[in-house]
Amino acid sequence: MRNRKKRIETFSFFDHAGISRHLEEMASKGWMIEKLTNFAWVYRRIEPKKVTFAVSYYPKASEFDPEPSEEQKTFHEFCLHTGWKLACTSAQLQIFYNEREHPIPIETEPALEVESIHASAKKSFIPSYFLLFLISLISGGLFIGGMLRDPIGQLSSPTNLFTGSCFLVLFAICVMELVCYFRWHSQAKRAAEQGEFLKPVSTSKFQKVMLAVILIGAIYWVANFILCGDKFRRWAGIIMCLYMPMLIFLVNATKNHLKRKKVSRGVNRTITLFVDVVLAFALMGIITFSTIKLSSMGFFAENSDETYEYGGMTWVIHNDELPLTIEDLTGEEPEGYIKEQRGEESLLLGEFDLRQYPRFDAENYKDLPHLEYTVVHVKLPALYGICKEQLIYEGEHLHPIEEKRYEKQDASPWGANEAYRLYDPQYGWRNDYLLCYDDLLVEISFDWEPAIHQMQIAGEKLHP
Amino acid sequence: MARAKFQTLTEQMFYTLLCLKNECYGMDILDRVPAMTNQRVNIGSGTLYTLLEQFLEAGMIRETKVEGRRRSYILTDKGREMLQREYFRLAEQLKDYCSIFGKEERL
Numbered sequence: 403m404r405n406r407k408k409r410i411e412t413f414s415f416f417d418h419a420g421i422s423r424h425l426e427e428m429a430s431k432g433w434m435i436e437k438l439t440n441f442a443w444v445y446r447r448i449e450p451k452k453v454t455f456a457v458s459y460y461p462k463a464s465e466f467d468p469e470p471s472e473e474q475k476t477f478h479e480f481c482l483h484t485g486w487k488l489a490c491t492s493a494q495l496q497i498f499y500n501e502r503e504h505p506i507p508i509e510t511e512p513a514l515e516v517e518s519i520h521a522s523a524k525k526s527f528i529p530s531y532f533l534l535f536l537i538s539l540i541s542g543g544l545f546i547g548g549m550l551r552d553p554i555g556q557l558s559s560p561t562n563l564f565t566g567s568c569f570l571v572l573f574a575i576c577v578m579e580l581v582c583y584f585r586w587h588s589q590a591k592r593a594a595e596q597g598e599f600l601k602p603v604s605t606s607k608f609q610k611v612m613l614a615v616i617l618i619g620a621i622y623w624v625a626n627f628i629l630c631g632d633k634f635r636r637w638a639g640i641i642m643c644l645y646m647p648m649l650i651f652l653v654n655a656t657k658n659h660l661k662r663k664k665v666s667r668g669v670n671r672t673i674t675l676f677v678d679v680v681l682a683f684a685l686m687g688i689i690t691f692s693t694i695k696l697s698s699m700g701f702f703a704e705n706s707d708e709t710y711e712y713g714g715m716t717w718v719i720h721n722d723e724l725p726l727t728i729e730d731l732t733g734e735e736p737e738g739y740i741k742e743q744r745g746e747e748s749l750l751l752g753e754f755d756l757r758q759y760p761r762f763d764a765e766n767y768k769d770l771p772h773l774e775y776t777v778v779h780v781k782l783p784a785l786y787g788i789c790k791e792q793l794i795y796e797g798e799h800l801h802p803i804e805e806k807r808y809e810k811q812d813a814s815p816w817g818a819n820e821a822y823r824l825y826d827p828q829y830g831w832r833n834d835y836l837l838c839y840d841d842l843l844v845e846i847s848f849d850w851e852p853a854i855h856q857m858q859i860a861g862e863k864l865h866p
Numbered sequence: 867m868a869r870a871k872f873q874t875l876t877e878q879m880f881y882t883l884l885c886l887k888n889e890c891y892g893m894d895i896l897d898r899v900p901a902m903t904n905q906r907v908n909i910g911s912g913t914l915y916t917l918l919e920q921f922l923e924a925g926m927i928r929e930t931k932v933e934g935r936r937r938s939y940i941l942t943d944k945g946r947e948m949l950q951r952e953y954f955r956l957a958e959q960l961k962d963y964c965s966i967f968g969k970e971e972r973l
Contacts, residue, residue, distance in 0.1 A: 472935060
């Protein structure tokens with residue numbers, strides 16, 4: 403039978419009433435709070451009992467203190483005098499429990515309680531949440547900006563989608579916490595003038611939902627990278643899964659080691675911050691360097707990939723499976739061709755760039771046909787219009803000085819719902835088409851003007 | 867509007883200062899106030915700790931003895947003045963009550 407257990411709790415810093423109530427429930431189930439860490443709360447097994455908990459705030463304390471100061475110990479003794487035993491502390495948060503039936507509360511003057519909480523919040527909660535708010539605002543803003551500029555690229559990439567969602571969730575949490583805090587603080591101050599205590603509104607459920615969103619997103623992202631990605635993506639996925647926990651672990655280990663060595667608060671804070679910055683850059687440097695090194699050694703090349711030399715460089719002969727090939731269209735089997743597929747797929751969209759082109763060392767390279775197309779698989783119907791608009795815009799504005807435009811064409815040869823062909827006022831019709839199927843958008847470029855039967859083949863192959 | 871600090875005293879401030887007319891250990895105030903008020907007023911340990919800190923900072927009390935973590939305090943002239951002002955304020959309130967309701971209605 404386990405005598406200790408860890409739980410991830412989602413209480414606001416200032417939700418003293420919610421924390422107390424929760425700890426009372428845990429004690430009644432036989433679990434007494436023992437320690438609050440950055441990752442989880444640690445409980446130890448006890449005989450189930452009814453005890454009263456109280457959370458008090460000691461503004462002068464810091465999480466970098468090697469041990470409670472003499473003044474803080476005096477405060478604990480004051481509390482012990484009225485039956486309040488110290489359960490644990492975490493920076494300014496002081497958690498007490500009392501086994502007496504109707505104990506005198508630790509805080510009996512509402513104005514002083516609000517002052518203590520606010521003084522503590524100003525030291526840790528407010529600055530850290532403001533910093534997180536700014537980071538999430540900038541990063542979330544960049545994500546939304548990217549989504550407006552390039553919705554296909556952003557929404558088809560599980561990495562962009564996951565990191566962007568994380569920043570938006572973080573932004574929502576920061577706004578919620580700060581708004582709730584300042585609202586509570588102003589109302590609690592007014593209530594205190596009337597001699598009344600005001601309990602903070604709990605954001606625990608909201609935080610739990612947000613955490614679940616991040617967790618599900620993380621599982622999907624990791625699974626997508628490790629299970630569906632190529633060798634490079636698997637490597638990147640595993641490394642990124644290790645990077646953040648390792649960084650957090652090392653920074654925490656440094657802080658705790660210095661605390662055990664009784665190093666002063668200021669020195670501990672400086673060294674831990676320094677280690678944090680240095681490690682963040684050093685670890686990223688090591689990862690980047692080793693990735694480049696491994697890549698140059700061919701570690702990420704698939705075993706089946708052959709290579710050839712041209713122009714002093716090594717080129718991979720990709721032989722990816724393409725839904726539509728030059729062979730399908732011409733009926734000939736050209737040799738020495740490279741078939742390459744690049745792209746990403748998320749729950750919302752999939753975007754793949756598919757190319758078939760001759761090897762660079764082919765004698766008549768310029769005369770051989772090339773085929774290039776982009777397939778956008780729209781899984782969420784609401785995104786169809788946005789994706790279509792983006793493809794039209796990008797096709798027309800690839801070169802800003804040109805005035806190309808997509809003109810509607812007969813879609814029946816392609817078997818599509820709609821078909822567009824690019825028109826250049828200077829050079830006339832181009833062999834660039836945009837085909838719209840039910841859940842599929844295809845942008846396809848030919849080296850030649852496709853015949854009707856080639857359009858039919860392309861339609862059948864691309865959207866069977 | 868926010869109450870200006872110590873312009874008026876709350877009940878808990880009043881009794882804490884009252885206890886310190888004579889030298890007294892901070893912690894002992896926790897027992898003295900309920901005894902003095904027949905359990906009507908109780909001061910929380912956190913509240914008392916903060917009050918002593920603030921009174922000290924405002925020069926209303928001073929430290930007289932430090933024995934380990936046990937510290938004793940006594941009222942200063944400023945503190946006494948504050949207490950007296952509060953007494954007069956309460957007395958005025960009482961007088962006003964009597965002038966409205968008359969002596970016979972006093973509790």
